[in-house]
Amino acid sequence: MKIQPRTLSGFMELLPRQQMLMESIMRTLRETYALYGFTPLDTPLIEASEVLLAKGGGETEKQIYRFTKGESDLSLRFDLTVPLAKYVALHYGELAFPFRRYQIGKVYRGERAQRGRFREFYQADIDIIGDGKLDIANEAEIPAIIYQTFSRLGLRQFQIRVNNRKILNGFYEILGLTEQAGEIMRTVDKLAKIGPDKVNALLTGELGLSGEQAGEILRFIGITGANGEVLEALEGYRGRCDLFDAGLDELGTVVKYLAAFGVPEENFAVDLTIARGLDYYTGTVYETFMTNHPEIGSICSGGRYDNLAEYYTDKLLPGVGISIGLTRLFYVLNEQGMLNTEIAAAPADVLLLPMTDDLSPAIALATQLRGAGIRVQLYTEQKKFKAKMSYADKTGVPYVVFVGEDEIREGVVACKDMATGEQTKLDVARTLARIQDGLTKRRDGAVILE
């Protein structure tokens, strides 16, 4: 009796060519994060439930994968932030602050399975954790990292939208609406979906605001334009609330350093409708949208928070971080046909076909090419020539090299460029040069095509 092989629904399992693209994306993330001085971290996928659920409550507890093993109550991590908080609290004495780490890892949420929703998915997080304090320049650097990351992946049409929670909270304080600020922001968040009239109706209806208050709010979130224009309009509110003024200073600093950080104006916008949750974030907040695909939602979000590890330690550990939902992003890019299947998606650069009984010359050639950094697959199966070439086609290998009696006698190798069909008979050094040249050109492409 055979067991039917299957992969659980909600769990992404890629075929080799797609996996190569995913690896390419991960490599780009690792390299980009490293450029900004982030250190890689790897924490267990399983933690004590008590530790993971220290904050407790809400959706988290319902979705979590929780189980017992022996006497231990264990859970799979549902994000990378809680394990980071545990890590920093636990290893506090051995870390240097600010502590900058990136982590690309799988997390688990038992959501209802539906198309494009995953129960096991990669998150790619970066965070900068301060000890007691953290300078605003760190918040200013985040848009540069987001910009570099997506640019290096090949994305062009995207915008990083930034706001500051102090500005929002300060504004509602000015209106005397501090206690209702949470509810109001949730309502205002619907602006793009339902329009200003319906937002106005909700504010004055359900939330019981005066027409004047609702008008102030709509006027405020209606402030748009170039970054300079938005900042100038916000200056009009200065002097009425310390929190607001502090937030405006911070936002000004973030905008001021954009150019020095190499972020083009068109990839960045101050957007007063961005709020990002209600309690956790306390300063700059970030969302990132693909300009031509607003329906996808934010592909990279985060913000400044004041206290990373309050459930584990009395130490004040403020930080700023962003997260990419990598599995979902990959899924979406694939659905949109935006992945560049031309680049390095084959497992080898060269398929080497020995045409002699004694494989020694072919093996020695494979060893030589590998020594030069060429990825070589030696194909020695007893198949017809046609089947061998069909294998080359199927794997997408760019070059096929043949080593036969004639070639060995003449001191050359035959090499076929599978893209052009062109075949050469050159000595090893010149064949190698030709292959290296071709590979360099192929590797130019980015993984995302727009």
Add this chain to the structure above:
Amino acid sequence: MKIQPRTLSGFMELLPRQQMLMESIMRTLRETYALYGFTPLDTPLIEASEVLLAKGGGETEKQIYRFTKGESDLSLRFDLTVPLAKYVALHYGELAFPFRRYQIGKVYRGERAQRGRFREFYQADIDIIGDGKLDIANEAEIPAIIYQTFSRLGLRQFQIRVNNRKILNGFYEILGLTEQAGEIMRTVDKLAKIGPDKVNALLTGELGLSGEQAGEILRFIGITGANGEVLEALEGYRGRCDLFDAGLDELGTVVKYLAAFGVPEENFAVDLTIARGLDYYTGTVYETFMTNHPEIGSICSGGRYDNLAEYYTDKLLPGVGISIGLTRLFYVLNEQGMLNTEIAAAPADVLLLPMTDDLSPAIALATQLRGAGIRVQLYTEQKKFKAKMSYADKTGVPYVVFVGEDEIREGVVACKDMATGEQTKLDVARTLARIQDGLTKRRDGAVILE
């Protein structure tokens, strides 16, 4: 009330510097496997228990992390072979054979926790799967991959020991001991530990073999020497059993191609005591030992098998594969002080210290250096100079760059080499060249030191 932060026992969680070394090892493995045409694979950590336990029974079921979520009976993978079998059976029609894949991933076994034993650990596997058949040249290539992998990691004193199950099974067939072969091999396996006399006593005692049979066995496993000598001695048994003869031919082929594959004689030995389990392997088997640390046991093992996915499909899928227990290897290397802490263990190449109120010039310099591939951390916290330099020491960053009013006016930057203490004031281009030069020299080192 605070929750005590902790990491579960049996779960490795590294500090940043060690994590960097682990990343370096993983990068070397990925690059080496890719050179041989292996494609990366990533499968879910959770599978349906029915699928994962298709083979069932034994230690596996006791150690497995198994739980229910909703109505699903789920398990964490305990190795990477069963998920590979599922993957190949499930995606059979979409793969090109031979299918060569590598996978570096975490697996879970609820073993009793003790020093150096892990419940969550990385395995690094490569396998080559054929469709119906698989040529012996693939088995001959494996020692080359093992040799390259450990050489690139910096290991020198290691030996790949190889045997062939057909030779063993054929030999016991010649002696008329086929049914007892399993028990005999388990006993013979103790040779290095308990010596030939005690093995002889066990064979003639517990196992009830004749003195003559035991003598034949001890003579056989006593065949040692250079590869050519061992093969010659084995020729003396030829012609008495087809299975033995086939195994001897295969072993001869593996040895024949070693030189062409670039494996030095001293890193390879035919070893008739290597057996590797009883049922699964059917051809060449491999173990790898650190010559100066035999107590560690094999650090890379595997072999040829005839039927990868028999529990899922009628397709005959023979293969050959090897596995490195990466977490344990890392633990052991660390314990032995064999990890090279000199190499790239800092999260950044340059710590950039702005000495001006306006950070723009420092940020622009950071952006420029990053554009040249230098990993730069901008340090903007309001701390005393001494605290900043102590941060540089703690993170191990090799260069500190200062940008002050004087430097900006003179068009230079100050750069301190933290290893030598030498400080330069040069323009950006020359500072960059100096840093790049120094980094190139640093990166020469391998991650393992012997």
